[in-house]
Amino acid sequence: MFIITPVGRVISFAVKNITRNAWIGLATVLVLVLALLSVNVLVGVNALASSAVTILEKKIDVSVYFKPETPNAILDQARSYMASIPQVERVTIMTAEEALTAFTERHKNEPTILDALNELEENPLGATMVIKARKTTDYPFLMENLNNPQFSFAIENKTYDDHSIAIQQVEQIADSVRYFGLILTLIFAIFSALIVYNAIRVAIYTQREEIGIMRLVGASNAFVRLPLILDAIFFAILSLAIAAGLVALIISFGEPYLVSFYDGEDPGLKSYFVDNLLPLIIAQGMAIIIIVSLSSWAAVGRYLKK
Amino acid sequence: MIDLQNISKIYGSDVHGLRDINLSIEPGEFVCIVGTSGAGKTTLAKLLIAEERPTRGKISIGGWDITRIKKRDIPYLRRQIGVVFQDFKLLKQKTVWENVAFALEVSGETNRRIRETVPHVLKVVGLEQKAHRFPHQISGGEQQRVVIARALVHRPKILLADEPTGNLDTINTADVIQVLKKINDFGSTVVLVTHNREVVNELRSRVITLADGRIISDKKHGKYLIQS
Numbered sequence: 001m002f003i004i005t006p007v008g009r010v011i012s013f014a015v016k017n018i019t020r021n022a023w024i025g026l027a028t029v030l031v032l033v034l035a036l037l038s039v040n041v042l043v044g045v046n047a048l049a050s051s052a053v054t055i056l057e058k059k060i061d062v063s064v065y066f067k068p069e070t071p072n073a074i075l076d077q078a079r080s081y082m083a084s085i086p087q088v089e090r091v092t093i094m095t096a097e098e099a100l101t102a103f104t105e106r107h108k109n110e111p112t113i114l115d116a117l118n119e120l121e122e123n124p125l126g127a128t129m130v131i132k133a134r135k136t137t138d139y140p141f142l143m144e145n146l147n148n149p150q151f152s153f154a155i156e157n158k159t160y161d162d163h164s165i166a167i168q169q170v171e172q173i174a175d176s177v178r179y180f181g182l183i184l185t186l187i188f189a190i191f192s193a194l195i196v197y198n199a200i201r202v203a204i205y206t207q208r209e210e211i212g213i214m215r216l217v218g219a220s221n222a223f224v225r226l227p228l229i230l231d232a233i234f235f236a237i238l239s240l241a242i243a244a245g246l247v248a249l250i251i252s253f254g255e256p257y258l259v260s261f262y263d264g265e266d267p268g269l270k271s272y273f274v275d276n277l278l279p280l281i282i283a284q285g286m287a288i289i290i291i292v293s294l295s296s297w298a299a300v301g302r303y304l305k306k
Numbered sequence: 307m308i309d310l311q312n313i314s315k316i317y318g319s320d321v322h323g324l325r326d327i328n329l330s331i332e333p334g335e336f337v338c339i340v341g342t343s344g345a346g347k348t349t350l351a352k353l354l355i356a357e358e359r360p361t362r363g364k365i366s367i368g369g370w371d372i373t374r375i376k377k378r379d380i381p382y383l384r385r386q387i388g389v390v391f392q393d394f395k396l397l398k399q400k401t402v403w404e405n406v407a408f409a410l411e412v413s414g415e416t417n418r419r420i421r422e423t424v425p426h427v428l429k430v431v432g433l434e435q436k437a438h439r440f441p442h443q444i445s446g447g448e449q450q451r452v453v454i455a456r457a458l459v460h461r462p463k464i465l466l467a468d469e470p471t472g473n474l475d476t477i478n479t480a481d482v483i484q485v486l487k488k489i490n491d492f493g494s495t496v497v498l499v500t501h502n503r504e505v506v507n508e509l510r511s512r513v514i515t516l517a518d519g520r521i522i523s524d525k526k527h528g529k530y531l532i533q534s
């Protein structure tokens with residue numbers, strides 16, 4: 001009873017304020033939502049960039065083409081040697097026959113090529129070994145290891161499928177988006193603090209008579225201050241809910257359009273937000289609540305100081 | 307009850323509100339404070355409720371030294387002094403009952419206490435019949451009595467009224483003064499700031515006259531001195 005009565009009253013005063021200054025409240029919520037959206041754009045760009053890099057990294061590998069008629073024993077030796085290097089994640093071998101099958105399959109609608117192939121008595125293709133490293137930085141080291149005299153004489157050609165330039169570009173774009181996103185977020189954070197401050201000043205102005213009376217009849221400062229801070233926190237939570245809804249909407253409508261940029265692979269936007277839902281909501285909720293609490297506290301404080 | 311020692315109040319750097327006031331008011335007294343405009347009457351009242359701080363001197367209320375009172379203690383001081391100020395009005399959108407109850411609500415009193423206290427103070431000022439009217443539906447004197455009722459909700463030992471009859475006609479003025487006398491009869495100390503010659507002369511109580519921030523007269527059963 002001792003605690004419940006004042007708490008209930010503080011809440012009902014807070015609700016009354018909101019209904020009285022609905023338009024200011026709306027403007028406040030709008031700016032808070034924009035601030036939250038800009039943060040989430042930042043988060044989204046990070047997620048998109050890191051999944052793009054992962055996809056590109058997956059594509060990096062070394063293909064080693066052996067001369068035709070290389071004996072299987074040499075192939076096995078090459079394979080087991082490379083597979084024994086700890087930096088190697090996976091080694092796959094396509095035999096000459098498999099390579100031929102794959103080749104004819106790929107060119108089955110091109111009779112001239114198939115005819116030319118039939119002219120040859122022997123299989124012109126050699127075996128192919130594909131090596132995948134655990135880390136992209138290990139490829140130069142692996143390339144050196146291919147010079148092993150036990151099998152290097154049988155190697156006709158090597159290609160290192162390097163995507164490091166593409167990776168660099170993705171990271172550069174992501175960096176500049178992050179940079180502008182950060183500035184945008186900072187600007188909106190400052191706007192948020194300012195608009196909350198002003199919304200609370202307006203709320204104080206519209207109820208200056210009540211507040212004057214409260215202070216003269218000996219209401220504790222908490223009774224003046226808490227309903228106003230509660231209003232600000234209410235705005236923050238409402239904005240958080242609206243922003244969350246908008247982000248969900250934008251992702252579910254927007255992500256399908258991104259798939260084509262990702263070679264048909266998952267851009268990882270939705271999965272990132274779903275996986276990190278709780279930490280994202282907690283971090284953003286805390287940040288926005290701290291901002292609005294501090295600025296509304298300051299707004300009321302300036303009034304109470306008189 | 308109220309004790310002022312060598313109190314001076316200077317606004318800004320050179321506006322003297324009060325100059326070296328020494329004053330002692332006993333419990334249960336009815337004191338009128340009179341003086342020309344700008345004499346420092348409102349300044350004195352504001353010092354008593356810690357709305358302003360003295361520049362020099364010492365104030366204590368009921369033995370409590372409030373000269374350098376902490377901001378968070380001010381609410382407790384204000385619950386011990388009922389205040390009726392001229393510019394301290396009723397809330398138009400609230401009924402008489404709600405206006406009085408508001409003072410209790412914002413002090414964190416329980417609903418039960420509110421239901422007990424509001425009828426009681428409305429009875430003291432003779433307005434229990436008009437509890438559910440809005441301010442614009444009652445006379446100016448009745449409005450001022452509601453303000454007094456609101457000042458009484460914490461059962462203050464001191465009632466401080468700064469020109470409560472300023473805008474009232476003779477009949478309404480008499481009603482308000484009647485209520486103040488009744489509160490004084492119940493044992494509260496009443497400090498009444500007024501310009502009204504008839505009121506002062508009929509009350510035959512202690513009269514303190516201020517001029518230019520100084521006490522120029524303090525009479526046990528005084529009369530209104532200055533001609534306005």
Ligand SMILES: Nc1ncnc2c1ncn2[C@@H]1O[C@H](COP(=O)(O)OP(=O)(O)OP(=O)(O)O)[C@@H](O)[C@H]1O
Binds near residue numbers: 343344349
């Ligand atoms: N907040 C303030 N800032 C500066 N000067 C002030 C302030 N309040 C009062 N004063 C000055 O202090 C002096 C005393 O003012 P005060 O209000 O106490 O007079 P008063 O006796 O109540 O007058 P009135 O009868 O007109 O209400 C005046 O000269 C006034 O101009």
Ligand SMILES: [Mg+2]
Binds near residue numbers: 347348349468
């Ligand atoms: Mg005055």
